[in-house]
Amino acid sequence: MSMIAAFYSGKSILITGATGFMGKVLMEKLFRTSPDLKVIYILVRPKAGQTTQQRVFQILNSQLFQQVKEVCPNVHEKIRAIYADLNHNDFAINKEDMQELLSCTNIIFHCAATVRFDDHLRHAVQLNVTATQQLLLMASQMPKLEAFIHISTAFSNCNLKHIDEVIYPCPVEPKKIIDSMEWLDDAIIDEITPKLIGDRPNTYTYTKALGEMVVQQESGNLNIAIIRPSIVGATWQEPFPGWVDNLNGPSGLIIAAGKGFLRSIRATPMAVADLVPVDTVVNLTLAVGWYTAVHRPKSTLIYHCTSGNLNPCNWGKMGLQVLATFEKAPFERAFRRPHADFTSNLITSQYWNAVSHRAPAIIYDFYLRLTGRKPRMTKVMNRLLRTVSMLEYFVNRSWEWSTYNTEMLMSELSPEDQRVFNFDVRQLNWLEYIENYVLGVKKYLLKEDMAGIPEAKQHLKRLRNIHYLFNTALFLIAWRLLIARSQMARNVWFFIVSFCYKFLSYFRAPSTLKV
Numbered sequence: 001m002s003m004i005a006a007f008y009s010g011k012s013i014l015i016t017g018a019t020g021f022m023g024k025v026l027m028e029k030l031f032r033t034s035p036d037l038k039v040i041y042i043l044v045r046p047k048a049g050q051t052t053q054q055r056v057f058q059i060l061n062s063q064l065f066q067q068v069k070e071v072c073p074n075v076h077e078k079i080r081a082i083y084a085d086l087n088h089n090d091f092a093i094n095k096e097d098m099q100e101l102l103s104c105t106n107i108i109f110h111c112a113a114t115v116r117f118d119d120h121l122r123h124a125v126q127l128n129v130t131a132t133q134q135l136l137l138m139a140s141q142m143p144k145l146e147a148f149i150h151i152s153t154a155f156s157n158c159n160l161k162h163i164d165e166v167i168y169p170c171p172v173e174p175k176k177i178i179d180s181m182e183w184l185d186d187a188i189i190d191e192i193t194p195k196l197i198g199d200r201p202n203t204y205t206y207t208k209a210l211g212e213m214v215v216q217q218e219s220g221n222l223n224i225a226i227i228r229p230s231i232v233g234a235t236w237q238e239p240f241p242g243w244v245d246n247l248n249g250p251s252g253l254i255i256a257a258g259k260g261f262l263r264s265i266r267a268t269p270m271a272v273a274d275l276v277p278v279d280t281v282v283n284l285t286l287a288v289g290w291y292t293a294v295h296r297p298k299s300t301l302i303y304h305c306t307s308g309n310l311n312p313c314n315w316g317k318m319g320l321q322v323l324a325t326f327e328k329a330p331f332e333r334a335f336r337r338p339h340a341d342f343t344s345n346l347i348t349s350q351y352w353n354a355v356s357h358r359a360p361a362i363i364y365d366f367y368l369r370l371t372g373r374k375p376r377m378t379k380v381m382n383r384l385l386r387t388v389s390m391l392e393y394f395v396n397r398s399w400e401w402s403t404y405n406t407e408m409l410m411s412e413l414s415p416e417d418q419r420v421f422n423f424d425v426r427q428l429n430w431l432e433y434i435e436n437y438v439l440g441v442k443k444y445l446l447k448e449d450m451a452g453i454p455e456a457k458q459h460l461k462r463l464r465n466i467h468y469l470f471n472t473a474l475f476l477i478a479w480r481l482l483i484a485r486s487q488m489a490r491n492v493w494f495f496i497v498s499f500c501y502k503f504l505s506y507f508r509a510p511s512t513l514k515v
């Protein structure tokens, strides 16, 4: 019997960010392994024309929750969606709901965040710092609370090369930042943002670091733990391999490369690609929830959920495997044939951006104009290159994260729990995982049917022929222009033609002799 699964039975669990990538997998695993849990409260806001109830309905009816419905047929009754918006200081939760949350919650998993790299500092502070502070305040009023698990990121201290399982202070106190966001106007915030984030690359990593400081400062008597995952990717094993539902991290770039838009990236092939599957992160999170509640460690423990020090894979290896999978299962209606150059040199990368990205986009837009359609490729390409430039920071560096607490926790688990809540990344076969990841992107993100693979392969063959034709035409035009203008080019041309002629005559003569 799994001790962790048994621990969650009968519990009332509060999850923030349950509609997000990680939150969905967390809920799924909880329902599948502990179908006897009492209730999962989720804080949800209406979005994209859907009410909170419609959003929950959609999640529960998705492919991800297929197995849950068999194990826990009354899952609809065990999920309580509470209207909440973390942009508001009191989360806009109504009185009755708040009362229920305060009096019943046993465990909190705080996953909600803005993960956009370029978010305005005011919004990033509100979501990643102030909302965390508010939630801690709520938690301090929950008499039945056993553990508060805060999800941070391994990159909250990405300005350091070696990162220990400790909270590193930021120069300006989070409380001062929160206060200043209330009275500074947007223009001044824009001006001071680069100074505040310092040597971090974006507001996301900075505000996640501030969020950790808030957790440390306002934990009071709560039983708290922090989990720091690195780059979270598609599922490895559970509930099935390759599930992914958003463009964050590598997923968007896999699509861009598979569709032939992205053909080169400024990345260091030997830099460690510190990916962790989302089910691994969720397993660790649930194990940490159990350990924190049952063993009540004296201080706030931080757990790194990373792969680089235990089972490293680098971007070069990952890129090759992604391309190899495109060969087997190409994406449909690609713009160009998939190809990926990894270069760490800025000038070479700018050259490839001009030749492999901007030029084809301009030519394609020219073709669209000629055929009476609206040009759009240059715009798409500009947005893609902007996205890539934001991710470049993470693919040109390697970090070392110590994992003593994570390894300690692994040794505390029973063999059964090590199996059911497996977070041992040493068992991960990267080539297999990356292949499943790419196939998952094709199936679950692009919603492409595997039956369309032969047609997709045919399309790539057509693109290859167009590519050869285009290059030949380009060469002939350039050559023709050169011959018209330069005596030297004409001499070279006559030399090549007469050489070919002699070469062919030499072979024709002996063959005629034989006959």
Ligand SMILES: CCCCCCCCCCCCCCCCCC(=O)SCCNC(=O)CCNC(=O)[C@H](O)C(C)(C)COP(=O)(O)OP(=O)(O)OC[C@H]1O[C@@H](n2cnc3c(N)ncnc32)[C@H](O)[C@@H]1OP(=O)(O)O
Residues within 6 Å of the ligand: 115, 116, 117, 118, 153, 154, 155, 230, 231, 232, 247, 248, 249, 250, 251, 252, 253, 254, 256, 257, 318, 319, 320, 322, 323, 339, 340, 380, 383, 384, 386, 387, 390, 391, 394, 395
């Ligand atoms: C063979 C090659 C193989 C390649 C493999 C190499 C992989 C390298 C991957 C490196 C990943 C490093 C990630 C590091 C993560 C740190 C971990 C965390 O804690 S943080 C957690 C991780 N957090 C993140 O990863 C957040 C990163 N994302 C962002 O911050 C924002 O989306 C944005 C600022 C990039 C774009 O904002 P903005 O333009 O205002 O608006 P929108 O957001 O609305 O999207 C607009 C357009 O961009 C599109 N698109 C979106 N994402 C991607 C993508 N990743 N990619 C491509 N495209 C992407 C989107 O489809 C849309 O297209 P369209 O409608 O125009 O056609």
Ligand SMILES: NC(=O)C1=CN([C@@H]2O[C@H](COP(=O)(O)OP(=O)(O)OC[C@H]3O[C@@H](n4cnc5c(N)ncnc54)[C@H](OP(=O)(O)O)[C@@H]3O)[C@@H](O)[C@H]2O)C=CC1
Residues within 6 Å of the ligand: 016, 017, 018, 019, 020, 021, 022, 023, 043, 044, 045, 047, 084, 085, 086, 087, 110, 111, 112, 113, 114, 115, 127, 151, 152, 153, 154, 208, 228, 229, 230, 231, 232, 233, 246, 248, 249
């Ligand atoms: N994905 C990754 O690579 C990594 C993620 N992390 C951390 O893991 C956690 C989960 O990330 P992930 O699942 O990928 O992120 P997602 O962007 O997929 O999910 C974010 C969640 O936060 C919710 N949220 C955002 N704003 C609000 C708001 N104003 N009110 C209520 N809810 C809100 C979203 O709700 P809605 O659906 O309504 O937008 C969504 O449920 C985050 O804390 C992130 O920092 C850490 C390392 C890597």
